[in-house]
Amino acid sequence: MTFFPEVLERYAEAHTKPESDVLRELNRETHARVLMPQMLSGHLQGQFIRMMSLMLRPKYALEIGTFTGYSAICLCEGLQENGKLFTIDVNEELQEMALRYFEKSGMSHKIDFRIGMAAAIIPTLHVALDLVFIDADKLNYGLYYDLVFDKVRPGGIILADNVLWSGKVVEESQDAETIALKAFSDKVQRDERVDNVLLTLRDGLMVIRKK
Numbered sequence: 430m431t432f433f434p435e436v437l438e439r440y441a442e443a444h445t446k447p448e449s450d451v452l453r454e455l456n457r458e459t460h461a462r463v464l465m466p467q468m469l470s471g472h473l474q475g476q477f478i479r480m481m482s483l484m485l486r487p488k489y490a491l492e493i494g495t496f497t498g499y500s501a502i503c504l505c506e507g508l509q510e511n512g513k514l515f516t517i518d519v520n521e522e523l524q525e526m527a528l529r530y531f532e533k534s535g536m537s538h539k540i541d542f543r544i545g546m547a548a549a550i551i552p553t554l555h556v557a558l559d560l561v562f563i564d565a566d567k568l569n570y571g572l573y574y575d576l577v578f579d580k581v582r583p584g585g586i587i588l589a590d591n592v593l594w595s596g597k598v599v600e601e602s603q604d605a606e607t608i609a610l611k612a613f614s615d616k617v618q619r620d621e622r623v624d625n626v627l628l629t630l631r632d633g634l635m636v637i638r639k640k
């Protein structure tokens with residue numbers, strides 16, 4: 430899932446820190462065993478998320494959309510010693526696999542994995558968030574942005590995946606998810622409380638910094 434020529438994508442991967450053994454194994458098992466494996470962030474985006482975490486050194490981070498745990502492990506890498514990642518997914522069938530890889534990563538003690546609807550769980554988190562990764566159902570991106578906004582500390586970062594939606598955001602006929610993603614990006618673009626950049630990384634990653 431990229432708009433970049435394959436050969437340049439491979440070149441970029443060859444000049445990006447390789448996936449750890451755990452992430453490579455998780456990537457492989459997800460592709461072998463799980464439906465829609467392309468939902469996993471993958472090498473380049475994973476390392477970008479990891480880099481953001483290493484730069485921010487979050488005490489508290491939140492991920493909306495765990496899937497098999499790939500990006501959660503990337504988000505954890507820069508957490509402070511006593512830091513915590515909250516990660517939420519509605520699909521309990523993925524729980525065993527994600528938990529198994531959290532154990533393998535050696536960071537499971539830093540991960541609070543909640544199963545349920547993100548919109549119900551986010552309001553129960555009473556912490557100041559340094560880093561948020563929105564990567565769940567596209568129809569609710571705007572809602573998730575509103576729900577997390579007051580919890581994000583000034584200077585904190587919100588990342589939102591898939592904002593180019595395989596290029597559909599600039600096509601004429603549009604489904605509900607495309608319309609929701611466009612509305613989300615427009616909302617961020619208008620929001621004077623933030624700085625933002627839409628990176629053409631993978632399927633489009635919106636990087637938002639709260640002023």
Ligand SMILES: C[S@@+](CC[C@H](N)C(=O)[O-])C[C@H]1O[C@@H](n2cnc3c(N)ncnc32)[C@H](O)[C@@H]1O
Binds near residue numbers: 493545
């Ligand atoms: C694109 S995948 C996440 C990929 C993961 N962040 C990664 O990079 O490896 C989206 C996930 O969001 C979850 N999801 C969808 N709707 C949700 C909701 N309302 N609340 C919580 N999770 C949801 C799905 O079950 C799916 O696992």
